[in-house]
Amino acid sequence: MARLDIRDREGHLGWVAITRESSILGRDPSCHIVVNDEQASRRHGEIVFHEGAYWIRDLDSTNGTYVNGERIDAFALTDGDNIRVGTHIIVFRDGEAEEAEAKPEGEAASPGVKAAIDDDEAAQILRQASRNAAAGGGKSDQEFYVAEIGELLQTRVAEDSLCLALLDLVVRSANGHRAGFVFRREDGDLAAVYARSRQGDAAGWMPDVDTAARAVDRRMSFITGAAPGQQLETEARSVMVAPLRSRGRAIGAVVVESSDVDAFDNDDLRLLTIIGDEAGYAVAQNRLARRHMTGQRMEGVSRTMAGLLQVLAESVRSLKTGSELVQDGIGAESFERVAGGLEKVKDGVEHLSKITHDLSEFVGETPGERQAANINELVGNVMDVMRGRAEEANVEVEVQADESVAPAHLDPMGVYRAIKSLVHAGLKAATKAPRGKVIVATAMSPD
CATH class of the missing domain: 2.60.200.20 (Tumour Suppressor Smad4)
Structure with a gap:
């Protein structure tokens, strides 16, 4: 080529x-x-x-x-x-x-300078490693690490875990004593983000951004070393750098340092370039998936807010209708109208309580801690609200309360909402049968 x-x-x-x-x-x-x-x-x-x-x-x-x-x-x-x-x-x-x-x-x-590897040669090495593995043959050290890269990139892990694992592999595969990733930020500047050493933690060291920038700007890998009596920008005597590429674009670089002058050779650089290409693609895909997930979450938030607004509008209508019925009932001295209005007001209050609880859960501030409560009383409170709806739907409701059920520490509001949701679902299902019936039973668990 x-x-x-x-x-x-x-x-x-x-x-x-x-x-x-x-x-x-x-x-x-x-x-x-x-x-x-x-x-x-x-x-x-x-x-x-x-x-x-x-x-x-x-x-x-x-x-x-x-x-x-x-x-x-x-x-x-x-x-x-x-x-x-x-x-x-x-x-x-x-x-x-x-x-x-x-x-x-x-x-x-220039002392200690070696060349890089291109994408086609990296792909050829990957294909050869796959063929050797399929044939059951032994792997060279390079093929072993290439296979390890493939296995690592197949795992679904967070970006930081993936990058640190790749750096551990880089340090093991090359003769370096520490390695790090430099990524291009959203503002276009490069910044050192991750670093590892042979001991694991890099002890505060981060790769040199200027050295990484040469690989990113030129889209080339290289090895640079110190001649006798010469010092590099860092205390390292030999540095190996490869760009992180994704779809032809350099998104960063991987930097490996060693205290030995002749620590790296072309095989090391070839493997590092493969890691750079694979890691760059994996990180770019990870970020794309994360942006997609963020978009889905925002869409979910929009749907949630739309649902809450609908419940809020229903609450306002219930309160408004209820208050009008109460006023009309008082003016007409009609107890039935007053009772009907109060029922509507109660429904509106229930809706508002639900909204308050849902919003509190949404922001992670659910009100009320666990406290002693009687499950039978909670069932009774739910049935007080739902019995009128059952009559309107022509559905029979039966409560089978076990009086031996002792008070327990629980979230009363959460349990109340759960029971109400179940009863509501039962009523909805029972209306589809000619003679529907909903039974609500309580009992002590054998456990």
């Missing part, structure tokens, strides 16, 4: 795979290959496959595109050609070539 080995002006090396589709190079973040260089144009050049060869074409860039030292408009690339875009030196590799050693003339090579 063809690739571009890229060394920036700071000497950091990475590589990206190119396909036979058009690839735009430039400073704009939307480009397929981002060249973070002020001397590069926003859309600097294009690499295309044409008539059996890869071509690079300049897109009217301000400072020009150079191949092997000469400015070009279009050029057919061969293995080893040096391309200069701004201050970046890019070496074209056609196939499985060795790592590029391209650097500006007279500049010393």
